[in-house]
Amino acid sequence: MRRVVRGQRGKDPINGFTQFDRYSKDGSSVSGVAVLRDGLLAVVVLMVLVSFWPLRTVPTGSRGVITVGGAIRSLQNEGFTLIAPWQKMEVFSIRAEQADIENAEGSTSDTQPVKVSLTVRYSIAPDRVTEVYEKYSHDGNLSNYVQTATQEVFKAVTARYSAPDLISQRAAVSADITSALRAKLATYGAQVISIDMRNFSFSESYMRAINDKVTQEQLRLAAENKLKTVEAEQKQKVAVAEAEANAVRATADGDAYAKLKVATAEAQSLQVQNDALARNKDVLELRRIEVELTKAQRWNGALPTSVYGSAPIPFMNVGNAPAK
Numbered sequence: 001m002r003r004v005v006r007g008q009r010g011k012d013p014i015n016g017f018t019q020f021d022r023y024s025k026d027g028s029s030v031s032g033v034a035v036l037r038d039g040l041l042a043v044v045v046l047m048v049l050v051s052f053w054p055l056r057t058v059p060t061g062s063r064g065v066i067t068v069g070g071a072i073r074s075l076q077n078e079g080f081t082l083i084a085p086w087q088k089m090e091v092f093s094i095r096a097e098q099a100d101i102e103n104a105e106g107s108t109s110d111t112q113p114v115k116v117s118l119t120v121r122y123s124i125a126p127d128r129v130t131e132v133y134e135k136y137s138h139d140g141n142l143s144n145y146v147q148t149a150t151q152e153v154f155k156a157v158t159a160r161y162s163a164p165d166l167i168s169q170r171a172a173v174s175a176d177i178t179s180a181l182r183a184k185l186a187t188y189g190a191q192v193i194s195i196d197m198r199n200f201s202f203s204e205s206y207m208r209a210i211n212d213k214v215t216q217e218q219l220r221l222a223a224e225n226k227l228k229t230v231e232a233e234q235k236q237k238v239a240v241a242e243a244e245a246n247a248v249r250a251t252a253d254g255d256a257y258a259k260l261k262v263a264t265a266e267a268q269s270l271q272v273q274n275d276a277l278a279r280n281k282d283v284l285e286l287r288r289i290e291v292e293l294t295k296a297q298r299w300n301g302a303l304p305t306s307v308y309g310s311a312p313i314p315f316m317n318v319g320n321a322p323a324k
Contacts, residue, residue, distance in 0.1 A: 054082045054083055054084065054085070055080060055081075055082060056080070056081050056082075056083055056089050057079070057080055057081075058076050058077065058078050058079055058080075058081060058089075058091065059078065059091060060078050061078075061093060061094060061095035062078065062091050062092060062093050062094060062095070063075055063076065063077065063078075063091075063092045063094060063126065063129045064076035064077075064081055064089045064090070064091060064092070065089065065090045065091075065092050065129070065130070065133050065138075066081075066083060066087050066088070066089050067087070067088050067089075067090065068086060068087055068088070072130050072133065072134065073087065075129060075130060076089070090133075090138060090139075091139075092124075092129055092132075092133055092138070092139060092140050093124070093139060093140035093141075094123055094124045094125075094126050094129065094140060095123060095140075096121055096122070096123045096193055097121070097122055097123060097140065097141060097142070097143065098119060098120070098121050099119070099120045099122065099142075099143045099146040099147055099150070100117075100118075100119050100120075101117065101118045101119075101120065101146075101147050101150045101151060102117050103115050103116075103117060103199075104116050104117070104118060104150060104151045104154045104155075105151075105154075105155070106154050106155040106157075106158035106159065107155070107158065107159060108158055108159070108161055108162055108163045108166055109159060109160060109161060109162050110162045110163055112162075112163040112202055112203065112206055113202065113203050114158055114163070114166065114200075114201070114202050115199070115200075115201050115202075116154065116197055116198070116199060116200045116201070117197075117198050117199040118150055118154070118177075118195060118196065118197055118198070119195070119196040119198070120146050120150055120181065120192065120194075120195050121192075121193040121194045121195075122142070122146060122185060122190045122191060122192050122193055123190065123191055123193060124140045124142070124189055124190055124191075125189055125190070125191050128189035129189075131189050132188065132189040132190075135188075136188055136189070142185075142188055142190050145185070145188050145190075146185060146190065149181060149184040149185055149188075150177075150181060152184070153177055153180045153181045153184055154177060156180065157173060157176045157177050157180060158173070160176075161173060163202060163206065167200075167210075170197075170200070173197075174195065174197055177195060177197075178192060178195050181195065
């Protein structure tokens with residue numbers, strides 16, 4: 001029975017270094033140089049396989065640009081794709097990108113300098129990836145183009161507004177900037193998602209003038225409100241006085257009307273009595289007798305102490321006097 005030895009260390013009698021010997025199944029030895037050679041060959045083969053492996057992956061929100069010798073041959077969507085060894089694929093992003101523009105400068109129609117900082121969110125139109133790849137960017141980043149275009153658009157839009165309108169019509173200004181920037185970036189194959197304006201400011205002297213104007217306007221409004229309050233109070237007092245006067249007038253008119261009615265009634269009553277007396281003299285005599293009777297009943301029996309020459313002499317009922 002033959003014994004097979006896989007490996008054995010020993011000294012090289014000639015070179016004097018340790019040698020590793022490998023034996024094959026038939027017992028013949030294989031040198032360490034051959035082992036090293038086989039390992040290097042395996043590494044080379046692995047590198048070649050990795051380099052020329054035909055399966056590639058396109059991430060979500062990207063496109064795979066297939067080129068041959070630098071020329072675009074095709075465009076791949078997300079997922080796995082097979083490419084030939086002579087082809088090359090570059091990943092091109094169509095996801096939303098952001099460009100920050102700090103202190104963009106412009107001038108209003110009344111020559112007031114203005115600054116603003118903007119944040120522009122954009123993305124590459126999927127149907128224009130090859131055009132953008134050829135002309136502008138190999139990865140979908142158009143930040144430099146967006147910044148330049150935004151500054152140009154801001155200058156053009158602010159020149160159409162005066163400084164007060166730029167403040168009071170900020171929504172319209174933002175809409176104009178968005179519309180103009182969309183048209184501008186369409187040239188580069190980009191589409192605008194949103195624009196945020198921040199740090200909208202004028203020169204220090206103009207801002208100070210605006211603050212003073214706002215303060216004066218507030219004082220004016222306060223004075224007007226105070227005047228309106230005083231006028232309202234005066235109107236209220238006048239209304240109360242008129243109401244009281246009307247009430248007094250109405251009361252007086254009512255009293256006068258009532259007195260008029262009473263006087264009219266008394267006059268009518270006297271007229272009726274006079275008419276009745278004129279038609280019947282006996283009634284007049286009866287009234288005279290009743291008056292005299294009333295006077296007699298009220299007399300206390302005392303004679304006046306002094307009698308004027310033209311005064312009538314009081315009557316004396318001597319017939320009923322008691323005898324002495």
